[in-house]
Amino acid sequence: MTGADSFSFPRLSEPTTPTIQNALLKGSTVTHASSTSGSILPAKQVAAARPKEAANRQKVPLEAGCSQMDWLRRVGKRSKETGVSGRQDIPMSEVKQHCTKEDAWTVLRGKVYNITPYLKFHPGGKEMLMKGAGKDCTSLFQKYHAWVNADMLLKADYIGTLDPASAAGAKS
Numbered sequence: 001m002t003g004a005d006s007f008s009f010p011r012l013s014e015p016t017t018p019t020i021q022n023a024l025l026k027g028s029t030v031t032h033a034s035s036t037s038g039s040i041l042p043a044k045q046v047a048a049a050r051p052k053e054a055a056n057r058q059k060v061p062l063e064a065g066c067s068q069m070d071w072l073r074r075v076g077k078r079s080k081e082t083g084v085s086g087r088q089d090i091p092m093s094e095v096k097q098h099c100t101k102e103d104a105w106t107v108l109r110g111k112v113y114n115i116t117p118y119l120k121f122h123p124g125g126k127e128m129l130m131k132g133a134g135k136d137c138t139s140l141f142q143k144y145h146a147w148v149n150a151d152m153l154l155k156a157d158y159i160g161t162l163d164p165a166s167a168a169g170a171k172s
């Protein structure tokens, strides 16, 4: 068994469509993934299985070693090292200070994440993800891919909860 096999991947929501994209669906867990390219099925079947909101979106070419499978392997290793205990009531004023590609935080559904390591792995590209840097990206996230399991993808980069009192006017 390899390191990748021992990590618990998200479960495929459609047993007949084992794509990495489907593996990232919210609420999913699986013990293995069979393809590093994203799919072992004909493109037509994969396209038919994707949520209809995703039909017209284009992925950005990523650097070698920055696929979602590479990220998932990294998440598995880093989660064991870092754990997920978080801070409470982080003020929005602090989140706003982390708005560069070298140091980017975002807020998603009241949780604060360091998105710096994920920037070069984001299938929508660095520039798109940077739109949420130093801000609350919840509405952008919902607009582009509400089905993505960010809690799982960013669990090793979880910083803590946002102070709800400081959240007003923070949306990206």
Ligand code: HEM
Residues within 6 Å of the ligand: 021, 024, 054, 057, 058, 059, 060, 106, 108, 115, 122, 123, 124, 125, 128, 129, 131, 132, 137, 140, 141, 144, 145, 148, 149, 150, 153, 154
């Ligand atoms: C904050 C955490 C975020 C995470 C964990 C995340 C994760 C992902 C994932 C897993 C995909 C692939 C989805 C799929 O294949 O169906 C994706 C694609 C994409 N994301 Fe994000 N994203 C985040 C934030 C954002 C934000 C803030 C934006 C927009 C400003 C954005 C825009 C996009 C776009 C345009 C794509 C298109 C690629 C496609 O066709 O799938 N994302 N993202």
